[in-house]
Amino acid sequence: LAQTTSWTGNTxxxxxxxxxxxxxxxxxxxxxxxADMANDPVISAPNAVAQSINxxxxxxxxxxxxxxxxxxxxxxxxxxxxVNNGTITLLNGLLNYSTFNNNTGGxxxxxxxxxxxxxxxxxxxxxxxxxxxxxxxxxxxxxxxxAGGxINIAGVSGNGISIHNIxxxxxxxxxxxxxxxxxxxxxxxxxNATFNNExxxxxxxxxxxxxxxxxxxxxxxxxxxxxxxxxGVAYRGIDNYNATFNNNTGGxITINRSTAHxxxxxxxxxxxxxxxxxxxxxxxxxxxxxxxxTFNNNTGGxINIDGASTSGLWLKNATFDNAGTLxxxxxxxxxxxxxTNGYFVNSTGxxxxxxxxxxxxxxxxxxGTLSPGYSPGILGFNQVSFTNxxxxxxVNGTGVPGIDYDHIIGLGLPTLGGTLNLSINYSPVIGxxxxxxxxxxxxxxxxxxxxxxxxxxxxxxxxxVALVYGPLQSTWxxxxxxxxxxxxxxxxxxxxxxxxxxxxxxxxxxxxxxAGAVAMSVTVQSGSSLxxxxxxxxxxxxxxxxxxxxxGTVQNNGIxxxxxxSPNGYIYYGNYYGxxxxxxFNNNTGGxxNLYNSFDESLHNDTASTFTNYGSIIIGTNAVNNEGPGxxxxxTFNNNTGGxxxxxxxxxxxxxxxxxxxxxxxxxxHIGSSSGSNLAGGGILNAGTFSNNTGGxxxxxxxxxYGIINYS
Numbered sequence: 286l287a288q289t290t291s292w293t294g295n296t297x298x299x300x301x302x303x304x305x306x307x308x309x310x311x312x313x314x315x316x317x318x319x320a321d322m323a324n325d326p327v328i329s330a331p332n333a334v335a336q337s338i339n340x341x342x343x344x345x346x347x348x349x350x351x352x353x354x355x356x357x358x359x360x361x362x363x364x365x366x367x368v369n370n371g372t373i374t375l376l377n378g379l380l381n382y383s384t385f386n387n388n389t390g391g392x393x394x395x396x397x398x399x400x401x402x403x404x405x406x407x408x409x410x411x412x413x414x415x416x417x418x419x420x421x422x423x424x425x426x427x428x429x430x431x432a433g434g435x436i437n438i439a440g441v442s443g444n445g446i447s448i449h450n451i452x453x454x455x456x457x458x459x460x461x462x463x464x465x466x467x468x469x470x471x472x473x474x475x476x477n478a479t480f481n482n483e484x485x486x487x488x489x490x491x492x493x494x495x496x497x498x499x500x501x502x503x504x505x506x507x508x509x510x511x512x513x514x515x516x517g518v519a520y521r522g523i524d525n526y527n528a529t530f531n532n533n534t535g536g537x538i539t540i541n542r543s544t545a546h547x548x549x550x551x552x553x554x555x556x557x558x559x560x561x562x563x564x565x566x567x568x569x570x571x572x573x574x575x576x577x578x579t580f581n582n583n584t585g586g587x588i589n590i591d592g593a594s595t596s597g598l599w600l601k602n603a604t605f606d607n608a609g610t611l612x613x614x615x616x617x618x619x620x621x622x623x624x625t626n627g628y629f630v631n632s633t634g635x636x637x638x639x640x641x642x643x644x645x646x647x648x649x650x651x652x653g654t655l656s657p658g659y660s661p662g663i664l665g666f667n668q669v670s671f672t673n674x675x676x677x678x679x680v681n682g683t684g685v686p687g688i689d690y691d692h693i694i695g696l697g698l699p700t701l702g703g704t705l706n707l708s709i710n711y712s713p714v715i716g717x718x719x720x721x722x723x724x725x726x727x728x729x730x731x732x733x734x735x736x737x738x739x740x741x742x743x744x745x746x747x748x749x750v751a752l753v754y755g756p757l758q759s760t761w762x763x764x765x766x767x768x769x770x771x772x773x774x775x776x777x778x779x780x781x782x783x784x785x786x787x788x789x790x791x792x793x794x795x796x797x798x799x800a801g802a803v804a805m806s807v808t809v810q811s812g813s814s815l816x817x818x819x820x821x822x823x824x825x826x827x828x829x830x831x832x833x834x835x836x837g838t839v840q841n842n843g844i845x846x847x848x849x850x851s852p853n854g855y856i857y858y859g860n861y862y863g864x865x866x867x868x869x870f871n872n873n874t875g876g877x878x879n880l881y882n883s884f885d886e887s888l889h890n891d892t893a894s895t896f897t898n899y900g901s902i903i904i905g906t907n908a909v910n911n912e913g914p915g916x917x918x919x920x921t922f923n924n925n926t927g928g929x930x931x932x933x934x935x936x937x938x939x940x941x942x943x944x945x946x947x948x949x950x951x952x953x954x955h956i957g958s959s960s961g962s963n964l965a966g967g968g969i970l971n972a973g974t975f976s977n978n979t980g981g982x983x984x985x986x987x988x989x990x991y992g993i994i995n996y997s
Contacts (some may be wrong), residue, residue, distance in 0.1 A: 288315045294324030299334055311335040315376040317346040324441040328352035338857050340365040350390055361385055363404050381405040401426045409434040410778040414442035426453045436458030441470035450476045458484040464491035476502040484508045495521040506536040513542045519545045528553040545570040552578050557586040565590025571595040582609040583635050595621040600627025607635035615659040650674035662832035663687035665694040672702030680709045695724025707736035715755035716781030722750035758785040763793030769802050780804040788813045797821035809837045815844035831865040838869045841876040848882040865885040866894050876900030885913035894920035905934035914943040921947045928952035933959040943977050951978040972996040
């Protein structure tokens, strides 16, 4: 049967002295009352026991470092004090209405619950181990887990909560471990008041619903929170409902193994100035962060999101304001941002690093930095404006976009402006070219460019922005000889594949004696000449208005290729003409001219100009359509004996051969002869004088509209 004994302290402070008790030293069936006495009890020996202890107003109970106490339940009433430096084992819980100090070295073992009421102040610098109960630790007062303090909670029953901060303030500067070996309940921490994680570390595992549920409370973190690194946290890592969550400077939150969200920010405010890492070890479910209200990644904030099966961010009627750093999908590709009437604002100071596609209508550049990939990567935007952004581009070589250099793809009509910040980190060679931005025709330029080293140039062409190393233009001087390949004959060295070659009227006109001459374009000025020997080849990439503009004389005995290939996997067009002849152009016996991919005419022979062909002119033999007429003649065009003109793959609305001058043919013209060719709207349109003379042969096939129309 239960017995009662009360502390008198008549003899001294020794718990084990019968003279200090009204009915002898307490046993396991005693209900103990401790009132305010001159001599307050001290347990300094092992094995003190009681069924219950009620420390009354102004009473003080002390357990020395050598003492142990086992009791079913302990009440610490208002104005009372319990000081533990030893070991207390509570079989059915602790109810604190006043001051409880579990000091350094103190061990508090609780089988069920610890409740710190709204009148209580609980200070822990020792160890607390709680298990089995439904609500192991409840706080409505002031609870301080101080430096050196350790709290372990496991074995929470049913739909319980490991730490329930009901009201008051709970401050952690020590270590809290939740669910490390057994169940932790539906929430590891349920905060309805103020929770300050100031130092130390919180580890939680094995929760049923969320690691942290911040509901109508304020959660301030500037230390370390680890939500599962071994065993699953069901549904979500953090829930924030009608509450304020501040991950302050120095705060580190890591979330893994959730099944729905890393973080669900439903309502209230979420501010990050620390580090949040989501999914760095394994999957975190559908979304890294789902935000239904304003989420601020402030200056100094770093958020890394991986392991999301649907998207890194889901902004649902919410704005995500990024003034820190946001990295999505660094470990493996994931969808970046999903929006439902939401907006991502990349503000001044913000850095957004990712690879993938973004919808511009939900992406707002507000002075932040776009940095494709993770050294490097590819970002795609749909009709986005970059006027108020910093585009950070890393170039480590000329190889593959997204692997060797950053690349941005505009899926609509972009607006540039803003700042381009370059980081070029390799040793280039003359002629290196890197396309950093590709879109539909680009109408403007970057307002500011930083980090552009010497000899590098930023070049804007239709549909792309490229970096080119080496001179963009080299002018022929002939100072040494007539040899095209002699560097001393040029102002800026022998032209490379992305360099414009200018040939003025000088004493030594250039000769291409062998294979390998290249240029982005060639201009032969009035009074000058260019000669290709029989072994000579000239390849022109045609990224400007004319691939080859002749205002002097061209003698071709070799091979001229205009826009013949697609560097980096992309197709480049001569914006208007493959060859524009304004003077004398002779394609001699054995000479070959290959013309591809012209946006307008492949070969334009201007008024008062003469183009004479004894060799072969091949237009459109590759799979890319030519936009304009294959040949447009306003001067005199002679296809002489032995000559061959072959025209294929014209756009359906264009004309293969259009004559507005004098066209004399005494050789072969084949239009649409190639199998599978996309064919012109018309074969030959003559509005001048067209003579098919003796020896002339014209074959026209696969025409959509007409073979020949004669207007003259």
